[in-house]
Amino acid sequence: MRCNCSPPGNLGSRLPILSGWRTVTLPLLQFLLEVRAVTVRWALLFFFCLGSASAGNSEFRYLHRSSKGLMMGDAYTTLALDSSALFYNPALAARNDLAAIYPLPMDMGLFHLLDEKDRFDNADTNEVSDFVDAIIGLPIHFRAGLVPTIKFGGFTFSSFAVADTHLIVRDRIHPVGDFYYRYDRGFALGFGWMPFGSSRSGGPSLALGASLKYIHRDAIINQYDIFSKTFADLISSDSRGLDGIKNSLGLTKGKGWGADLGVDWRYKWGPSTLALGFSAMDVLDTKIKTYRGSGPMPDQPMALSFGSSFSQVLNSLADWTVSFDLHPLGERIKLKEKAHLGFQMGIPLVDFFVGYNNDCRSYGVAFDLFPFEFAVGVYERMFGRDKKRSLTAHFSLFDTSF
């Protein structure tokens, strides 16, 4: 399901759970603080289109994640040989084919709305208390990424536009909305070098890689008291449309340069390949310097990842891969949250994925029907004490390699 933040009426007609908001009145915000109902609806719909936190704002936020990787439990550090290579390990650039182009690779993710249907079934969404009861504690999440990529020899160039948005309302007594919105545009140029060995021949090979990236970032990160004057003022002050609301909420813009380093070692014998990799993405953090706005602007934190995988081509009709990653290394989280396990089984035209991380499962399927490739799957994440499912999808068109 796509959340496109269309005007309230349209969205309400497509999402039954929201239809009640057409007539919702927020008594305090309306008659005590004189906030126009339409702006309240706009704002709440905007937040609904933002998306989940809990691990919320304290969750480690990568610049971009591959949907297929997420279906494999995010154990993808040694496997990202597609358009997402420069978001996992720049050393993978050394393993490029002669040339490849990925003109429109898109990844999307959305909280599993149908899992939360029960919340709204018995709620009178015309009543503020029922609506807040329904959404409180519900991690709402939406992410999308477009990463056009060109590879040539040891070089890889990716441009990207990635949005990552989260919303969760906590505290039944005094509801507080935790908002996280990030929209990154930019590019990354990576170079991989293989000092010994070859991707194509058997035996061991070692690849080293580095990349340089530029990030232009829009961000809104804040906690708002839902029934506060600040919040009411923010959404009522000449806010019109999504851009107006984003500006009112404190949209902050910044830009910065960063660098990545990586190493990838493989041993290939017969139909089998063992791979080990280590990457340091956004070395020493990519600092994002604010040039407009005064809200918090998150730097892109350094992500240290260790990856491993074992692949085997069974015959011309099937192959399988098992992978194990540890990331983000160095973060103060439990070891089981860092451990990622994935499995992929391929038959002609179709790949199946399953994964496991931090008591959470993931699974999905991909179809390669040139010129289209698409994949859909589900992955679970822990939000506080709750395990929640998210949907993820990948679509690409005219992926070509030589």
Place this chain on the structure above:
Amino acid sequence: MGFKRTRQLKNLSLVFLFVASCSEGIGDRGKIISAQEELTGGNCENAVRILEGIADGSREARWYQTMASAEACSGSFQEPNFFTSGIKDLNVANLGRFLPAISSSSNMTAQDDVDYTSLLQAIRTLKNAGHTDSSDAGFTLDRHSEIWGAQKSVDMILQATYMTVAALGMYMRYYGNGDATGAKGGGSGSNTCYLDYTDTVSLAGLAVTPSVASPCVGGGSGHSDLTPDFGTLSGETLRRACEGVTLFNMLFAFTAFVVTPDDSGELSRVDETLQVRIDACKALVGTTAEAICSTLSQDQCESIGQNNATDLERYFASTFEPFHRGN
């Protein structure tokens, strides 16, 4: 050479193990989020315990707001319900009857009902946030604004205002013996007034307004929890009376603090309505004890009222009695 390599590998593996398994830790912000999650699930005590784990010096505005939430959590107050079934049909023209008629006002069935005392505690937390003196007698909202900044201070005080409205509604319903419509003396109790009045100035004040005869003049009776030792005024009775005084004064002060000059909505009209009663209080009490008409401090109120029933009688005669009667 071999030994050196072994040592390097050992060091490397130690570094790897270190970065791979850093012990988990959670900062103050993470603790507040955890407390908010507990409050999402209604686990009040867990939330309080988590928040108490944050040192005094690290307590930001959000800590006080979340702690107030956690304290109010042990009662039944919730803002969403408060707006939907509480003040949805706010009647400023008859505010004194409206407040005790709020649905949550009937939750107070004893003077120490947790629904009510939890709100008092939460209001105190928000009002006194950042105030370091053990007594809050010298505390002002201007000082609150200096500590937290104007915008955050308004948000905190607005949060306290919601609770104050709910608590004052309970107070008036319980001690004013209000019925479901808020009518004073119409409830299941036997009292028709808040206090037993003996002060002649108070009685004169009660008789003056309005045109309808006051049931508190000649034969009226006060609430049993506010009358037993009212003549000497000490202990529990004084505390209960002063709870009413500070709640009434806080609602007036808080709304005045939150309303800006360009606000023309209901909140500013609430402030105007209460202003009439506060002015009446000052006129009846006189300049010597005028502080009782504005104090936000329980300590200061009890200090004024200690062994001195007169000023408190005059306060109630000029505020609660006519206000609740609908004047």
